Amino acid sequence: GAGVSQSPSNKVTEKGKDVELRCDPISGHTALYWYRQSLGQGLEFLIYFQGNSAPDKSGLPSDRFSAERTGGSVSTLTIQRTQQEDSAVYLCASSLRGASSPLHFGNGTRLTVT
Amino acid sequence: AQTVTQSQPEMSVQEAETVTLSCTYDTSESDYYLFWYKQPPSRQMILVIRQEAYKQQNATENRFSVNFQKAAKSFSLKISDSQLGDAAMYFCAYRSFGAGNMLTFGGGTRLMVKP
Numbered sequence: 001g002a003g004v005s006q007s008p009s010n011k012v013t014e015k016g017k018d019v020e021l022r023c024d025p026i027s028g029h030t031a032l033y034w035y036r037q038s039l040g041q042g043l044e045f046l047i048y049f050q051g052n053s054a055p056d057k058s059g060l061p062s063d064r065f066s067a068e069r070t071g072g073s074v075s076t077l078t079i080q081r082t083q084q085e086d087s088a089v090y091l092c093a094s095s096l097r098g099a100s101s102p103l104h105f106g107n108g109t110r111l112t113v114t
Numbered sequence: 115a116q117t118v119t120q121s122q123p124e125m126s127v128q129e130a131e132t133v134t135l136s137c138t139y140d141t142s143e144s145d146y147y148l149f150w151y152k153q154p155p156s157r158q159m160i161l162v163i164r165q166e167a168y169k170q171q172n173a174t175e176n177r178f179s180v181n182f183q184k185a186a187k188s189f190s191l192k193i194s195d196s197q198l199g200d201a202a203m204y205f206c207a208y209r210s211f212g213a214g215n216m217l218t219f220g221g222g223t224r225l226m227v228k229p
Contacts, residue, residue, distance in 0.1 A: 033216055042205060042221040043159075056216070089157060099147055099211050100166065105159035 002026065004106035006092050012112045013082055021077045021109045025094030032075050033093045033103060034067055043091065049075065050097070082113045116141045116208050120220035127196045128228050134181075135191045135223050137206030145211035148182065148189045153203040153222075162204070165189065167211075193225075201227045 005024040013019050025032050034046040045059040049069045060066070064082075069075040079086055089110050093103035117140045127133035139148070150162040165173045165182050172180050177197075181190045193200055203224050207217040 035219075043217075043219040045216045045218070048216050059216075091157075091159065093159070099209050099215060100164075102149065102161045102164060103159075103217060104161075105151075108157045110157075 004092055004094055004104050006090075006106035006109050008109055009107065010110045010112075012114060015084060015113055016081055018078065018080045019082055019111065021079075021090050021092075021111070023075045023077070023092030023094075023106060025073065025075070025092070026104055027073075028096070029094035029104070030072070030097050031095045031101075032069055033095075034075070034077050035091045035093065037089045037091055037108070039088070046077070046090075079111075082111075084113050087111055087113045116143075116146075116210070116218050118206055118208050118218050118220035120204075120206055120223050122223045123221070124224045124226065126226045126228060127193070129196055129198060131196055132192060132194045133196055133225065135193075135204050135206075135225065137189045137191070137220055139187050139189065139206075139208050139220075141187065141208065143210060147209045147211070148180075149207040149209065149217065150178070150180070150189075150191045151205045151207060151219075152200075153205065155202075159205070163191065196227050198227050198229060201225055 007022045030051045032049045035043040047067045048056040064080045067077045089108040091108040093105045095101040095103045146167045148165045151159045163175045177194045203222045206220040
């Protein structure tokens with residue numbers, strides 16, 4: 001079946017502009033995660049959604065970052081007033097409920113802030 | 115908070131040889147899951163292997179196997195008969211037993227495979 005889909009694949013924006021990154025999880029997956037990967041680095045947790053529960057926002061680096069998940073499916077990560085340090089690959093993942101269920105990742109969105 | 119450490123930023127292996135990637139983690143929990151993910155240049159993270167902490171038997175998936183040492187909090191990945199397609203970034207990850215917690219990743223090891 002279809003995997004996790006992210007759009008756009010690449011995004012170049014000017015400093016100070018707002019950007020929206022989209023994630024379509026695998027159908028039936030109740031959990032959705034956003035991670036950030038800076039060049040050559042590991043993955044930094046941003047936010048996690050599980051069903052209708054309140055999201056875990058503990059990884060968001062500043063109040064310029066926000067995310068929503070509509071209808072328990074598609075998620076949008078919004079970065080307001082982008083800064084150069086926001087340049088990174090933003091990865092989305094989804095999984096079934098349960099800690100043993102592996103995360104399935106999308107191909108990510110590469111964000112470049114000029 | 116849990117931390118995951120991969121002490122080898124880069125590793126190199128000759129095609130058909132065996133290589134071991136190291137991973138250590140820090141936790142006070144007794145039940146958890148450990149994962150190895152592969153990230154080729156396409157950027158997509160691919161699950162390689164998974165280990166449940168309550169299982170003493172080391173997980174294996176074809177050419178990939180782990181050496182899980184719970185007391186030492188060590189979780190190394192062994193790749194046998196290395197292939198050119200194994201070249202990628204490899205990430206070790208930890209996940210609490212409680213349902214839905216996020217994965218905590220190590221910094222990654224870049225594996226190069228020489229023909």
